[in-house]
Amino acid sequence: MPKPSLQPRRALKSTIALTLLLSIALGAVTAASAATLTVTFTGLKTLTGSVMMSLSASPEAWDGKAPPTDRRKIPADAAAVTATFADLKPGTYAVRAFHDIDGDGKLNTNPFGMPTEPYAFSNNAHGSMGPASWGDAVFTVTDGDNRQTIDID
Amino acid sequence: MTNALSRRDLMIRLSAVAACALVPPEIAQAAGQLAVGAALGVDWGLAFADRDGDLAPAPMRLLSGACPEGLSGALYRNGPGKFRRPGGSATHWFDGDGLVRAFRVAGGKASLSARFVDTAKRRADTAAGAVVTPGFGTAARPGAKVTNNDDTNAANISMLALRGEKGANGKGGGALWALWEAGSPIGVDPADLSTVGVKTLRPDLAHMPFLAHPRVEPDGEIWSLGVLGDKALVWRLGPDGALISAEVIELPCASYVHDFTATERHLILVLQPLLQEKAALPYIDGFVWKPTQSTRILVLDKADLGDRRIYELPAMFAFHFGDAWADPDGTIHFDACVSDDPTFATRNARQVLNGDWTPLPPPRLALITLTPDRRARIERTDTVAEFPRTDPRHAGWPRAFTVHATKDGGSPLFHGLATHNWKTGASDAFDFGGAHLVEEAVFVPRPGGGGELDGWLLAPSVNLAAKATELHVFDATRVAAGPLASWRAEVALPVSLHGTWVQG
Numbered sequence: 001m002p003k004p005s006l007q008p009r010r011a012l013k014s015t016i017a018l019t020l021l022l023s024i025a026l027g028a029v030t031a032a033s034a035a036t037l038t039v040t041f042t043g044l045k046t047l048t049g050s051v052m053m054s055l056s057a058s059p060e061a062w063d064g065k066a067p068p069t070d071r072r073k074i075p076a077d078a079a080a081v082t083a084t085f086a087d088l089k090p091g092t093y094a095v096r097a098f099h100d101i102d103g104d105g106k107l108n109t110n111p112f113g114m115p116t117e118p119y120a121f122s123n124n125a126h127g128s129m130g131p132a133s134w135g136d137a138v139f140t141v142t143d144g145d146n147r148q149t150i151d152i153d
Numbered sequence: 154m155t156n157a158l159s160r161r162d163l164m165i166r167l168s169a170v171a172a173c174a175l176v177p178p179e180i181a182q183a184a185g186q187l188a189v190g191a192a193l194g195v196d197w198g199l200a201f202a203d204r205d206g207d208l209a210p211a212p213m214r215l216l217s218g219a220c221p222e223g224l225s226g227a228l229y230r231n232g233p234g235k236f237r238r239p240g241g242s243a244t245h246w247f248d249g250d251g252l253v254r255a256f257r258v259a260g261g262k263a264s265l266s267a268r269f270v271d272t273a274k275r276r277a278d279t280a281a282g283a284v285v286t287p288g289f290g291t292a293a294r295p296g297a298k299v300t301n302n303d304d305t306n307a308a309n310i311s312m313l314a315l316r317g318e319k320g321a322n323g324k325g326g327g328a329l330w331a332l333w334e335a336g337s338p339i340g341v342d343p344a345d346l347s348t349v350g351v352k353t354l355r356p357d358l359a360h361m362p363f364l365a366h367p368r369v370e371p372d373g374e375i376w377s378l379g380v381l382g383d384k385a386l387v388w389r390l391g392p393d394g395a396l397i398s399a400e401v402i403e404l405p406c407a408s409y410v411h412d413f414t415a416t417e418r419h420l421i422l423v424l425q426p427l428l429q430e431k432a433a434l435p436y437i438d439g440f441v442w443k444p445t446q447s448t449r450i451l452v453l454d455k456a457d458l459g460d461r462r463i464y465e466l467p468a469m470f471a472f473h474f475g476d477a478w479a480d481p482d483g484t485i486h487f488d489a490c491v492s493d494d495p496t497f498a499t500r501n502a503r504q505v506l507n508g509d510w511t512p513l514p515p516p517r518l519a520l521i522t523l524t525p526d527r528r529a530r531i532e533r534t535d536t537v538a539e540f541p542r543t544d545p546r547h548a549g550w551p552r553a554f555t556v557h558a559t560k561d562g563g564s565p566l567f568h569g570l571a572t573h574n575w576k577t578g579a580s581d582a583f584d585f586g587g588a589h590l591v592e593e594a595v596f597v598p599r600p601g602g603g604g605e606l607d608g609w610l611l612a613p614s615v616n617l618a619a620k621a622t623e624l625h626v627f628d629a630t631r632v633a634a635g636p637l638a639s640w641r642a643e644v645a646l647p648v649s650l651h652g653t654w655v656q657g
Contacts, residue, residue, distance in 0.1 A: 102356075108356075108357065110357060110358055110359055110360055110361050111357075111358070111361065111384075111386060111399075111401045112361065112362075112379075112381045112384065112386075114301050114302065114360050114361075115300070115301065116301075116356060116358075116359040116360065118300070126298045126299065126300070
């Protein structure tokens with residue numbers, strides 16, 4: 001990682017990478033409930049490695065200050081791949097993910113700290129010079145079946 | 154329309170009325186033509202108009218002269234060609250979609266075709282019906298999708314021709330890259346100008362910046378830079394575009410870098426005091442001009458990038474430099490097209506999209522010399538100059554001549570072209586007058602020739618009176634004699650920035 005500097009663009013890019021990594025590396029805390037969430041990642045162009053995702057239930061978890069609700073490693077073996085979360089507590093959630101094309105478990109970055117593997121957020125939200133905000137990525141999970149489709153490549 | 158444009162229209166109309174009222178009809182007619190010519194000198198909006206689609210190959214009409222024997226090949230050029238969309242437009246000239254043009258000369262005839270580079274930015278902006286993607290001088294609009302630099306890549310500055318039988322795109326007949334400066338090269342098929350795709354030179358170097366002004370050695374080896382803040386990636390590629398090495402170096406300051414230069418042995422980075430102080434969109438808004446700070450010139454040994462020297466000059470701003478050369482004692486020389494400050498980039502290049510232009514001192518030709526005792530000096534001439542080019546067969550070697558655009562006044566850009574002889578100080582110039590905006594002139598070696606300037610200069614112009622793009626060929630040793638041949642297209646394409654010649 002480049003050192004923090006007067007070039008926030010680079011710092012922010014590093015932050016994207018770091019936050020994604022932290023979110024996915026940190027353990028999962030699950031809550032019992034009756035809701036089910038199906039997350040589908042579409043548009044995969046390179047069918048190698050895995051889609052690494054984390055599910056957050058609070059702005060704190062989204063910002064890496066608290067553990068995510070769950071995390072998954074989904075084999076990237078089709079143009080669209082799916083993860084299902086059963087027994088979720090109804091409420092607000094957000095997803096961040098990257099396609100770990102080379103399967104090394106890390107979001108690769110170029111020498112200037114910019115991700116070189118695809119990444120995405122729920123609602124297909126986009127950040128401005130950094131990760132999407134909780135406010136843009138948040139969606140509501142209610143009792144019963146819930147679906148979220150994210151275009152990742 | 155801006156107020157400035159309205160005022161100008163009004164003045165043109167008033168001058169026409171006055172001419173009709175006060176003079177006999179014949180003189181009025183002549184005066185009217187003059188007035189039209191004068192007005193056209195400032196009615197330059199055509200050069201920054203939108204091109205709404207590709208241009209299928211079409212013959213150009215020979216206006217005068219004859220195509221010189223032996224001139225055969227293609228001049229590939231690039232420049233922004235689409236700025237305005239219903240939901241919001243680019244607010245800076247440098248943020249238009251890259252439009253690749255091919256001026257092909259064969260059998261004494263010329264043709265013109267043009268095709269937009271199929272970038273992620275162009276696709277996103279087209280789908281949104283608005284220029285939503287941020288750029289050099291244009292802010293993001295809602296709906297912008299920016300996950301990496303190549304999502305903002307306009308591919309709109311220059312073209313690089315690769316050598317080799319197959320070319321790096323894997324297609325026959327060589328390969329072309331459309332270059333921006335803050336993202337990857339984008340491959341373009343030389344035959345039909347279709348987009349081959351974003352060029353990733355190594356997976357871990359995806360989306361790294363690659364300057365639009367690579368330095369190509371006479372044997373074809375390519376050097377370029379990717380700059381972010383106070384770091385630069387030094388790219389070294391083979392003649393076919395294959396990666397040889399990529400090394401990150403530290404810079405002494407976070408300067409805006411558009412171009413650099415090189416001798417046979419050294420890379421030379423001119424770090425002007427236009428310094429990045431924050432990340433901002435538009436990109437240029439993060440830079441601050443510090444006229445009290447020096448220009449630092451970093452010289453790196455190509456064989457050992459850790460072997461560096463730093464020189465200092467007073468604050469100056471230049472977009473472009475000529476190829477550098479070294480004397481036997483190690484003294485380095487190179488030319489620069491120098492302005493006192495970056496006002497063109499920060500103000501006028503925005504205004505031109507609105508038909509507005511604030512008179513500005515033009516860039517002038519200067520020679521920068523770096524001596525072995527670590528002193529730098531700059532010798533400024535009075536010659537108006539931009540878009541410097543040199544004979545590619547002598548890149549990095551001692552030379553006398555620089556080719557450049559020249560003759561300013563009343564409008565953006567330039568009305569003529571010239572060669573400058575650094576040994577004698579002589580300038581050999583031709584002025585098309587105010588009705589032409591003359592683009593960068595590219596030197597084309599005469600097949601079988603060898604001497605410096607033994608060949609032709611190819612320069613397009615936007616003829617504002619005829620509302621058409623033209624192509625002019627000059628004997629490079631007799632520029633003042635005027636074009637050997639001029640051709641005219643049926644259409645006017647927006648003015649382009651930089652190009653490269655591929656021998657046919």
